Amino acid sequence: MAVPPGVSESDFAAALDEFRAAVGAEWVFTSDEDVALYRDAYSPFWGEPEERVASAAVAPSTVEQVQAVVRAANARRIPLYPISTGRNLAYGGSAPVYSGSVVLDLKRMNRVIEVNEANAYALVEPGVSYFDLYNYIEERGLDVWIDPPDPGWGSVIGNALDGGGGWTAYPFRDHFGAHCGMEVVLGDGEVVRTGMGAVPNSKTWQENKWGYGPWVDGLFRQSNMGVVTKMGFWLMPRPEAYISGTVQVFNERDIIPLMETLNLLENQHVVNGSTQLGAGFGNDGAAWTLQVPIYGPEKVVRAQLEYAREKFAAIEGSRFVEEDPIRTPLSDEDRARVRLVNFGIPNLSTFAMLGRSPMQPNPPGGHIGFSPIIPRNGEELLKFRDFYRTNLAEVTGGENLGIVGPVFMTNWERSLVGLIMFPISKNASENRKIRAAFERWVELAAEQGWAEYRAPAVFQDTVAETYSFNDHALRRLRERIKDAIDPNGIISAGRYGVWPKHLRKDA
Amino acid sequence: MKVRHIVAAFGAAVLGAMGSTGGVAQVASAQDSADAADGRQVFEYWCAPCHAPGPGHPGTQSLELKYGGNLPAPLEEREDLTPEVVKTFVRQGILSMAPFRKTEITDAELEDLAAYLAQ
Ligand SMILES: Cc1cc2nc3c(=O)[nH]c(=O)nc-3n(C[C@H](O)[C@H](O)[C@H](O)COP(=O)(O)OP(=O)(O)OC[C@H]3O[C@@H](n4cnc5c(N)ncnc54)[C@H](O)[C@@H]3O)c2cc1C
Numbered sequence: 079m080a081v082p083p084g085v086s087e088s089d090f091a092a093a094l095d096e097f098r099a100a101v102g103a104e105w106v107f108t109s110d111e112d113v114a115l116y117r118d119a120y121s122p123f124w125g126e127p128e129e130r131v132a133s134a135a136v137a138p139s140t141v142e143q144v145q146a147v148v149r150a151a152n153a154r155r156i157p158l159y160p161i162s163t164g165r166n167l168a169y170g171g172s173a174p175v176y177s178g179s180v181v182l183d184l185k186r187m188n189r190v191i192e193v194n195e196a197n198a199y200a201l202v203e204p205g206v207s208y209f210d211l212y213n214y215i216e217e218r219g220l221d222v223w224i225d226p227p228d229p230g231w232g233s234v235i236g237n238a239l240d241g242g243g244g245w246t247a248y249p250f251r252d253h254f255g256a257h258c259g260m261e262v263v264l265g266d267g268e269v270v271r272t273g274m275g276a277v278p279n280s281k282t283w284q285e286n287k288w289g290y291g292p293w294v295d296g297l298f299r300q301s302n303m304g305v306v307t308k309m310g311f312w313l314m315p316r317p318e319a320y321i322s323g324t325v326q327v328f329n330e331r332d333i334i335p336l337m338e339t340l341n342l343l344e345n346q347h348v349v350n351g352s353t354q355l356g357a358g359f360g361n362d363g364a365a366w367t368l369q370v371p372i373y374g375p376e377k378v379v380r381a382q383l384e385y386a387r388e389k390f391a392a393i394e395g396s397r398f399v400e401e402d403p404i405r406t407p408l409s410d411e412d413r414a415r416v417r418l419v420n421f422g423i424p425n426l427s428t429f430a431m432l433g434r435s436p437m438q439p440n441p442p443g444g445h446i447g448f449s450p451i452i453p454r455n456g457e458e459l460l461k462f463r464d465f466y467r468t469n470l471a472e473v474t475g476g477e478n479l480g481i482v483g484p485v486f487m488t489n490w491e492r493s494l495v496g497l498i499m500f501p502i503s504k505n506a507s508e509n510r511k512i513r514a515a516f517e518r519w520v521e522l523a524a525e526q527g528w529a530e531y532r533a534p535a536v537f538q539d540t541v542a543e544t545y546s547f548n549d550h551a552l553r554r555l556r557e558r559i560k561d562a563i564d565p566n567g568i569i570s571a572g573r574y575g576v577w578p579k580h581l582r583k584d585a
Numbered sequence: 586m587k588v589r590h591i592v593a594a595f596g597a598a599v600l601g602a603m604g605s606t607g608g609v610a611q612v613a614s615a616q617d618s619a620d621a622a623d624g625r626q627v628f629e630y631w632c633a634p635c636h637a638p639g640p641g642h643p644g645t646q647s648l649e650l651k652y653g654g655n656l657p658a659p660l661e662e663r664e665d666l667t668p669e670v671v672k673t674f675v676r677q678g679i680l681s682m683a684p685f686r687k688t689e690i691t692d693a694e695l696e697d698l699a700a701y702l703a704q
Binding site for chain 1: 630634635641642643644646647650651676678680681682683684685686687688689
């Protein structure tokens with residue numbers, strides 16, 4: 079049995095006994111076989127000494143049990159790593175950032191506490207997946223939509239806490255942005271409710287995001303300041319219709335007015351769906367193709383699309399193809415042809431991109447992505463594309479490593495993501511090359527002022543290095559907060575580059 | 586020959602029921618004899634999104650190419666799966682299919698699932 083670094087065997091054994099007393103012996107996992115289930119199947123260090131692995135796992139089913147486990151861990155300085163559904167594939171799976179941590183697996187806390195149809199919100203526990211919340215809503219015939227990311231088995235809470243996003247309308251597809259109110263267990267076992275939830279007998283915990291006084295919810299995003307045990311989310315009332323148009327432009331530099339027009343339409347909230355930008359594919363000669371989906375009442379979305387068409391028509395030579403509106407709930411026919419996540423329906427079809435295909439009969443299995451945020455304008459987009467082309471050979475040493483890029487994602491408001499994807503296999507020598515390439519992209523992009531918004535666990539330090547304004551003032555602020563609210567540094571050490579005092583490089 | 590059209594029809598209802606209890610019904614203990622009917626519910630919830638027949642199911646798509654028609658691509662139509670094989674794949678994973686933890690599928694549920702796919 080592994081023991082967390084810096085913890086004596088007897089302290090660890092005593093802590094495990096306390097965990098067993100809190101949650102029941104069958105929910106404390108210590109055998110190699112059981113703990114191996116927490117390995118990250120897409121780890122860029124698979125099978126190498128640096129792979130991030132747990133020492134044990136403990137799975138409470140109530141907030142009180144979480145408190146008991148956290149208190150026992152705090153008393154003996156046992157590092158914990160909370161996960162919700164632990165399907166954080168491509169970002170670390172269910173493995174901890176700091177090897178030897180005990181995974182605090184919240185999958186069993188799987189209650190949908192409330193779905194309010196009249197004011198469109200939900201309150202859930204961490205183990206509730208998008209499938210679960212969808213099923214709960216369907217079963218009761220409630221007229222609200224969830225916003226699933228591509229993999230439907232993820233946690234509504236875990237995905238939001240990691241900075242994830244989905245594919246319906248703004249503002250719902252920014253999952254952390256769409257949350258309203260949290261319950262958090264701090265490193266000493268104390269339970270805090272944020273926003274209106276701090277008012278005893280509060281009636282508006284999920285209906286007012288800010289509450290009163292300094293807002294602290296952001297401290298728990300991509301962070302290690304506490305264990306989130308409940309979280310509210312605003313839902314979208316089922317939109318009557320979805321309408322979409324496709325704009326094509328035929329000159330490379332038309333991307334400049336295309337992005338300007340898109341920004342205007344999105345910032346006006348005329349276009350609210352998750353737009354998709356394609357570069358030069360198809361045999362229609364288009365240099366860029368942009369799909370602009372709109373959700374809302376049918377009369378209204380028709381007018382919105384008409385307005386969008388007029389705006390795009392100002393781009394010389396552009397073409398606009400309008401699709402028929404799709405009404406909801408979906409007919410069986412529509413259901414069979416649409417991309418389900420755009421209609422709030424969770425599924426796992428996205429994994430096809432990692433499966434066998436005629437072009438890839440023996441796929442590597444996993445993948446990771448480098449997703450720097452870049453300004454949302456055509457000049458910068460072209461600059462990123464040229465940056466990718468110019469540096470690819472240097473980054474890969476001229477080898478074909480299966481790196482794919484850049485894909486421009488317009489799913490976040492106001493900015494762009496220039497995505498570069500990397501295959502991950504179980505072959506250490508291949509993975510070593512991928513790691514070197516990933517780190518080089520991080521450095522090169524940072525020289526241009528581009529940095530990532532979400533990173534695989536093993537690169538979270540590398541990316542944190544790029545947020546270095548004023549000698550890492552932001553990191554130092556986070557460290558001061560970390561030291562104040564989790565002085566023993568037991569929760570998620572190292573997550574997103576924030577280490578507790580005793581594990582910092584300068585310690 | 587295993588005919589399982591009913592599964593598709595039952596799927597939605599089963600998923601709905603699990604939404605309310607928040608997961609697959611707990612089976613009393615791993616010693617209980619495996620129950621293929623319960624195993625079907627586990628399959629519907631955890632496996633069908635990737636292994637149901639037809640397009641949109643990445644496990645099925647991948648197995649179609651792996652076996653090139655020599656074995657049926659949907660797992661429920663396979664005659665060759667033994668409980669041991671099913672259990673090994675579920676706990677070890679394969680390619681993009683990450684293993685399933687015991688908080689997701691308990692040992693007792695896995696017995697049921699294995700019995701269902703092997704029957
Ligand atoms: C093919 C593919 C497609 C993908 N598509 C998308 C996509 O469309 N959108 C997207 O957002 N992601 C996507 N991902 C990434 C990822 O799989 C999802 O974001 C997934 O939802 C994250 O896993 P999870 O929900 O199980 O979260 P978890 O693994 O439970 O949580 C993620 C992390 O958050 C922290 N955390 C979780 N719960 C708590 C808690 N209660 N308290 C404190 N900290 C906590 C932990 O550090 C944990 O490691 C994709 C991945 C793959 C492989």
